Amino acid sequence: MKTLTNLPFxxxxxxxxxxxxxxxxxxxxxxxxxxxxILMLVILASSINIIMGYTGYVSFGHIVFFxxxxxxxxxxxxxxxAHFVLAALVGGGVASLIxxxxxxxxxxxxxxxxxxxxxxxxxxxxxFVSNFEPFGGSIGMFFNFSVYDAYGGAKNAGQFAYYAMxxxxxxxxxxxFLVKKSKFGLGLMAIREDQDxxxxxxxxxxxxKVITYTISAFFPAVAGAIFFFKNGxxxxxPAFELHRSIEALVMVMLGGFGTVTGPIxxxxxxxxxxxxxxxxxxxxxxxxxxxxxxxLIIVLFVPAGLIGWLRQRFTAVRRYLE
Amino acid sequence: MNIEALIASxxxxxxxxxxxxxxxxxxxxxFGVMKVINLGHGPFIVMGMFAVLVMNQNFGINPYLxxxxxxxxxLATGIVVYFVSLHRVINSPELTTLxxxxxxNMMLIGALTIVFSTSPRGLDISLGSLQFGKVTILxxxxxxxxxxxAVTIALYFFLYRTxxxxxxxxxxxxxxxxELMGINSTWMLALSFGIGTxxxxxxxxxxxxxxxxxxxxxxxxxxxxxxxVVLGGLxxxxxxxxxxxxxxxxxxxxxxxMPVSWVPVLEFVVFILILLVRPNGIFGAR
Amino acid sequence: MILTIENVSKRFGGLLALDKVSLSVKEGEIxxxxxxxxxxxxxxxxxxxxxxPPTGGRIKFRGEDVTGLQPFDMSKRGLARTYQVVRPLTELxxxxxxxxxxxxxxxxxxxxxxxxxxxxxxxxxxxSTRRDMLAGKLNVAQKKRLEMARALAARPIVxxxxxxxxxxxxxxxxxxxxxxxxxxxQGVTIIMIEHLMHAVMNLSDRVFVLDxxxxxxxxxxxxxxxxxxxxxxxxxxxxxxQRFLEGSx
Numbered sequence: 001m002k003t004l005t006n007l008p009f010x011x012x013x014x015x016x017x018x019x020x021x022x023x024x025x026x027x028x029x030x031x032x033x034x035x036x037x038i039l040m041l042v043i044l045a046s047s048i049n050i051i052m053g054y055t056g057y058v059s060f061g062h063i064v065f066f067x068x069x070x071x072x073x074x075x076x077x078x079x080x081x082a083h084f085v086l087a088a089l090v091g092g093g094v095a096s097l098i099x100x101x102x103x104x105x106x107x108x109x110x111x112x113x114x115x116x117x118x119x120x121x122x123x124x125x126x127x128f129v130s131n132f133e134p135f136g137g138s139i140g141m142f143f144n145f146s147v148y149d150a151y152g153g154a155k156n157a158g159q160f161a162y163y164a165m166x167x168x169x170x171x172x173x174x175x176x177f178l179v180k181k182s183k184f185g186l187g188l189m190a191i192r193e194d195q196d197x198x199x200x201x202x203x204x205x206x207x208x209k210v211i212t213y214t215i216s217a218f219f220p221a222v223a224g225a226i227f228f229f230k231n232g233x234x235x236x237x238p239a240f241e242l243h244r245s246i247e248a249l250v251m252v253m254l255g256g257f258g259t260v261t262g263p264i265x266x267x268x269x270x271x272x273x274x275x276x277x278x279x280x281x282x283x284x285x286x287x288x289x290x291x292x293x294x295x296l297i298i299v300l301f302v303p304a305g306l307i308g309w310l311r312q313r314f315t316a317v318r319r320y321l322e
Numbered sequence: 323m324n325i326e327a328l329i330a331s332x333x334x335x336x337x338x339x340x341x342x343x344x345x346x347x348x349x350x351x352x353f354g355v356m357k358v359i360n361l362g363h364g365p366f367i368v369m370g371m372f373a374v375l376v377m378n379q380n381f382g383i384n385p386y387l388x389x390x391x392x393x394x395x396x397l398a399t400g401i402v403v404y405f406v407s408l409h410r411v412i413n414s415p416e417l418t419t420l421x422x423x424x425x426x427n428m429m430l431i432g433a434l435t436i437v438f439s440t441s442p443r444g445l446d447i448s449l450g451s452l453q454f455g456k457v458t459i460l461x462x463x464x465x466x467x468x469x470x471x472a473v474t475i476a477l478y479f480f481l482y483r484t485x486x487x488x489x490x491x492x493x494x495x496x497x498x499x500x501e502l503m504g505i506n507s508t509w510m511l512a513l514s515f516g517i518g519t520x521x522x523x524x525x526x527x528x529x530x531x532x533x534x535x536x537x538x539x540x541x542x543x544x545x546x547x548x549x550x551v552v553l554g555g556l557x558x559x560x561x562x563x564x565x566x567x568x569x570x571x572x573x574x575x576x577x578x579x580m581p582v583s584w585v586p587v588l589e590f591v592v593f594i595l596i597l598l599v600r601p602n603g604i605f606g607a608r
Numbered sequence: 609m610i611l612t613i614e615n616v617s618k619r620f621g622g623l624l625a626l627d628k629v630s631l632s633v634k635e636g637e638i639x640x641x642x643x644x645x646x647x648x649x650x651x652x653x654x655x656x657x658x659x660x661p662p663t664g665g666r667i668k669f670r671g672e673d674v675t676g677l678q679p680f681d682m683s684k685r686g687l688a689r690t691y692q693v694v695r696p697l698t699e700l701x702x703x704x705x706x707x708x709x710x711x712x713x714x715x716x717x718x719x720x721x722x723x724x725x726x727x728x729x730x731x732x733x734x735x736s737t738r739r740d741m742l743a744g745k746l747n748v749a750q751k752k753r754l755e756m757a758r759a760l761a762a763r764p765i766v767x768x769x770x771x772x773x774x775x776x777x778x779x780x781x782x783x784x785x786x787x788x789x790x791x792x793x794q795g796v797t798i799i800m801i802e803h804l805m806h807a808v809m810n811l812s813d814r815v816f817v818l819d820x821x822x823x824x825x826x827x828x829x830x831x832x833x834x835x836x837x838x839x840x841x842x843x844x845x846x847x848x849x850q851r852f853l854e855g856s857x
Contacts, residue, residue, distance in 0.1 A: 058417050105598050111416045112359050112556070116548055117597045123545055124590035131583050138583070183711050183719040190708045193697035200657065200691075202683030202712035202762060242541075246424060253421060286436060292428030299421045300410050 009177050012261060013170055020166045024159075036162050036230070038271050039169045043223045044244070045251040045263035046172045050179055051216040052249070053258035055209055056192035057107065058115045061122030062220065063245035065095040068125065069221025070228040070239050071135055077229065078141055084151065088164065088225035095221030096214045103213040107206065119242065126240035140235030154232075161230040168226065172219045176260045179215065188212060189258075250295050256305030265306055330458065331574040337463045339570020340470040341528050343563035345543065346550035347477070348521030354557025354607075355494040355514040356412060361423040362403065363547055364540025365430035366519045370396065370526025371535050372434065375443055385445060385531055386465065392527045396520030404515040412511065434537045444534035466528040473524055474563060477517070481559075490514050494557075549593045555603025564605060609668075610635040610797050611656070611687075611766055616665030618648075618655055618821075625651040627822040628665065633766070638788075638798045640812030640829070642805075644841060648821040649801045650692055653768050656799075657689045658682045670765070686714045688764035690755040692771045692801070698744030702754055705743050706730055706761045713762020726761050733757045733787055749780040756787065760796075767791065769800040773807055785811065809833065817841075 020039060023032035044066065051059050069091035076082040076090060106117045130138040151157040179185045190198040191205045198205060228234040247270070255266025273294070277287035302309055345367060352360045370392055377388040407422045481487035492500040493510040501507050529535065529543075550569050554561025569589065576585055596603065611633040618626040625648045633639045641649050655662045658679040666675045669685060679689075688709075697705050706729055710722035717725060730736055733753045738746060743754060752772055759767055769788070773781050785807060792798055802808040808815065809829040817825040817838050825835040832838055 052417070056415070056417070058420065060420075106594075109597060109601060112353070112357070112420075113552075113597055113601055115359070115416070115420065116552060117594060119545065119548065120590050120593040120597065124587060124594060127583070127586035127590060131581075131587065183722070186704065186708055186711060186719070189700060189704075190697055190712075193699055194695050196659075196679075197691070197695040197697065198708070199679040200659070200683060200689050201709050201758065202680050202714075202716075203708075204678075204680045249421065250424075286432060288432030288435065289429045290432075292425045292430075292432060295428065296407055296422060296425035299418055299425060300407070303414070303418060 006177075006181065009174075009181075012177070012264075013173060016173060016264065017166070017170060020169065024162070032159075032162055036165055038268060039165045040223050040227055041248065041251065041267040041271055042264050043165075043169055043172045043219050044248040045255070045267045046176050046260075047216045047219040048245065048248045049252045049257060049259075049263045050176055051213055053252060053262075054179060054185060054188040054192065055212055057209065057213075058111075058249070059118045059213075059216070059245070060115045060249070061118035061120070061242065061245060062216070062248065063242060064118070064122040064125050064240060065099065065217040066220040066224035066227075066244070067122075067129070067236075067239035068095045068098060068224070070224030070234055071129060072221075073225030074141055074143075074228050074234045075135060077147060078143060081147070081150070084157075084160070084225075084229055085164070088222050088229070091225040092218045092222040095217045099217035100210060100214045103210040104206070107209040107213060122240055122242055122245070126236050129240070130236040136234075138236060140233060140239075142233040145232075148232075158230055161226050164226045165223070168219065168222055173260060173264070175215060175219070176263075179212070180258075180260060184208065184211075192258075250291075253295070253303070253305055254298055256307030256309070256311070259305075259307045259311070262305050262307040269306070328575075328578060331578065332571065333459060334463065335570040335572070335574025336567060337459075337467045337570070338532075338574070339567035340467045340563070341525055341532075341566070342546065342550060342570050343554075343566025344470040344473060344521060344528070345525035346547045346554070346562040346566050347474070347559045348518035348525075349547045350551045350554065350557055350562040351521070351559055352515055352518035353551070354559070355490060356408075356511050357416075358408065358412075358419045358423065359416075360515075360518065361420060361544075362426040362430060362519075363522055364544030365427050365434065366396070366399070366522035366540075367526035367529070367543050368434060368535070368537060368540040369399070369430070370523030371530040371539070372438060372443075372537075373523065374527040374530050375445055378445055385527060386469070389469070389524060389527055392523050393520055396523035397516040399523075400516030400519030401512045403519065404512040408515065409508065409512075431537065431540070438537055440537050442534050442536045445530050460532075462531045466532060469524070469528060473521070474559075477521070477559065480517075486510070486513065546589075549589055551603075552593060552596055552601075553603055555605045555607040557607050558603065558605050561603055561605035561607075565603070568604075609633065610670055611799070612668040613652075613656065614666045614668070616652075616655060616662045616667065618651055618660060619663040625821050626655065626662070627820070629818070629821070629823055630665075631816050631823070631826065633797060633799055634813075635797055636792070636795060637813040638792055638800065638811050640808040640815040641799065641801045641818060642803070642808055642815060642832075643818035643824075646820075647818040649818055650770055651821075652818065653689060653770055653799075653801065656682075657687065657768060680712070683713055683762060683764075684716070686763075686765035687768070688713065688759035688762050688766070689768040690752075690759050690770055690772060692774065694748075694751045694755045696743035696746070696751050696754055698742065700743055701740050702730065702735055702743055702746070702757075703727070703739050705754055706757045709758035709761035710763075713764065715763050722761075725763075726757075729757045729761045732760070732790065734783070748775050749777075749784075752776065752784065753787070756791075760791065764796060766797040766799065769798060769802075771801055771803060773802060773804045781807065 020035060023035050048059060048062050051057055072094045073087040073091035076087040077084060106114060109117055129135050135141060148154045148157045151160050187203045187208055190203055191208060195205050251266035251270045252263050254270055256262030274287060277290055304312060349360055349363050352358055373392050373395055374385040374388045377383040377391060378385055403426055407426050408419060411418045411422055481491060489505045490510050492505055493507045497507050550565040551562055553568060554565030573585055576588060609632040613629060613631050615628045615630055616626055617628055629652060643649055654660050656667060658677050661676040666673055669687060674682060703726055706726035707722050710717055710725040730739055733756055735750060735753050735757060738750060746754060773784055776784060812829055815829050815832045817832055819841045824837045824841060825832050
């Protein structure tokens with residue numbers, strides 16, 4: 001495929017890999033924890049971009065896959081002492097399967113109806129899991145610390161989780177690139193522009209949307225598995241926190257939707273800003289207000305986001321800021 | 323199964339349903355007129371709650387009298403919010419308006435948290451109760467229903483009998499044609515948004531007379547409003563009222579058959595099913 | 609007969625948009641469809657194309673019964689279509705637009721080959737200078753050409769042209785007609801809905817007339833323009849029709 005010889009593809013991956021390895025190289029655990037969280041946001045934002053940026057379908061409740069992946073993996077590790085990597089991949093697989101099954105029904109809906117449906121799905125899963133005893137009901141599940149012994153103790157497990165997150169982020173970015181620059185991606189963009197015209201041109205929108213949705217569900221699910229593995233505790237509220245997927249949407253808009261690098265920048269900038277606001281004594285109370293105001297300004301005046309704006313202004317950089 | 327408990331429960335659910343219906347009406351009206359899903363709906367409900375709280379606790383004003391203030395506050399806030407956040411992007415794709423209203427949501431919740439913090443609040447108010455055998459009906463509930471019905475009738479009168487109301491319906495139907503007829507669609511849109519937020523605030527005020535609340539109560543109520551709106555048909559105010567009643571009844575009656583914690587699951591499953599099977603809702607979208 | 613429509617009807621609630629329409633199109637010909645506004649011409653295209661299933665009747669394309677198939681199935685079988693009110697993919701460039709056609713049409717080409725085909729077709733319709741422009745920024749005539757290019761990039765066997773000349777000034781019309789002839793010369797069968805009388809009458813091998821959803825005449829342009837029912841419904845004056853025939857495109 002042409003993408004693999006595409007310079008920007010490798011460049012972006014290289015830069016991200018280099019930055020992500022900084023905390024390991026420098027041996028700085030605080031930095032590593034910090035980066036861990038940011039990488040997770042990058043994954044969330046990028047996967048929302050895969051479904052939203054490329055097809056135009058706004059998945060408000062996308063966080064549901066984070067929760068599903070987290071819970072399935074946690075359960076497997078807790079109950080069957082499954083190895084973390086296997087459990088995470090199974091979590092991802094289950095989420096993708098659910099996305100595939102639900103997608104066929106839900107992607108027939110347009111615009112607002114689809115957005116609402118995804119919210120309903122997230123809330124349905126959350127309230128279901130809160131009642132589901134095998135998953136700990138409303139209390140959730142927590143690891144017996146012996147689970148970490150298999151990885152050399154809790155500290156090592158933390159390091160291991162970081163490596164896993166880095167690997168996942170690279171995989172997500174690669175997938176995002178591949179989807180965008182392929183024939184498949186072109187078809188998605190045609191669907192986004194005008195679904196009916198796309199049909200007349202030979203595109204089968206239903207099938208392509210479902211495939212895209214399925215792909216976009218895998219990455220947040222594995223991220224959820226990694227996150228809760230490291231956390232040691234999983235509860236319905238944090239696992240299916242609607243606010244998080246809406247924040248991911250904001251990151252995509254901030255960075256530039258429909259681009260690969262946009263969600264990366266958006267996630268980093270948003271998280272840095274939030275961190276700054278929360279730790280700043282005078283502004284911490286106002287962090288939500290400021291974030292909201294920022295979002296409004298972007299939506300009203302710079303809808304293409306940071307990367308989108310750069311690409312429009314500086315066409316020379318266009319190639320490198322896919 | 324205690325028959326009296328069932329009756330009491332059903333009645334209660336019915337009455338609550340009216341208030342829920344009122345709550346959802348604002349959301350559905352806004353969607354019907356300008357095809358925007360107002361993600362700021364929750365915070366407006368909360369604003370209504372806190373408005374009566376402040377008036378009652380700080381100024382000793384009876385919440386029911388305070389409703390007049392709430393009405394004006396709701397209209398004014400809505401119109402301002404419309405011009406600040408939606409006016410520029412009203413013709414943009416859905417995602418843009420969704421995010422714009424969500425930004426407003428964030429700002430409102432942030433502001434309310436700064437002023438009121440997230441601790442639970444309650445209105446100390448009682449209107450006594452009526453007794454029917456073993457069934458007790460709270461006065462506050464009856465009052466809330468009465469007001470909800472009154473507001474609904476007023477809304478209908480406005481939409482169908484006044485010039486502004488008809489203009490709003492014209493704009494909802496076909497904005498371009500309405501403009502050609504000399505209707506200032508921008509003001510009509512702003513007014514509709516104001517009415518929508520006003521309805522949300524009134525319902526918040528009424529809910530405050532019945533339950534304790536926090537700044538964050540809006541979230542759950544907003545999701546409930548989505549369910550009601552879809553049930554009743556997006557854009558259909560009557561549908562919203564009936565949808566609210568259905569949800570109210572559903573919530574109260576199903577607690578007889580299943581543990582309370584399962585009720586949300588049922589609600590959301592119904593929600594998804596309606597979207598898939600009958601996206602126009604039970605009463606038809608407008 | 610590359611395309612046959614047998615007794616096709618289409619009902620929308622109480623409205624009968626097409627009333628037992630039957631026609632056959634020969635391979636390689638230019639088949640014109642005319643009729644007053646609201647006669648059901650675009651509906652006929654929508655039914656052939658798969659956008660709506662017919663309420664009754666059958667459609668046969670290249671010997672296969674394709675009644676009720678979806679638009680993308682029809683596209684894969686070699687039937688392309690342009691819209692009366694053009695539908696460019698506005699945020700994509702001209703090249704990207706046409707590449708979509710090449711990728712997903714009959715030949716289902718991979719991306720690189722599709723881009724090459726797209727470039728050829730863009731040259732063919734004369735949009736080479738606008739290759740990298742965003743489709744939304746083109747003028748009407750250019751958008752119409754883009755619409756055609758996109759349909760042609762799919763290498764169709766039959767192309768449905770819905771009022772490609774509408775909204776064009778006389779110069780643009782002349783240019784577009786040249787393109788239409790070039791398409792026919794490539795062996796593509798053309799079915800065109802047109803209001804511009806002199807164009808249809810001069811270009812078509814056969815003409816089909818629709819009024820209130822039903823066929824009122826079919827034949828050569830000469831025959832149709834002299835047909836009393838057509839004159840009555842549409843042309844008003846047989847002498848005018850004759851003049852169109854003798855006039856130039």
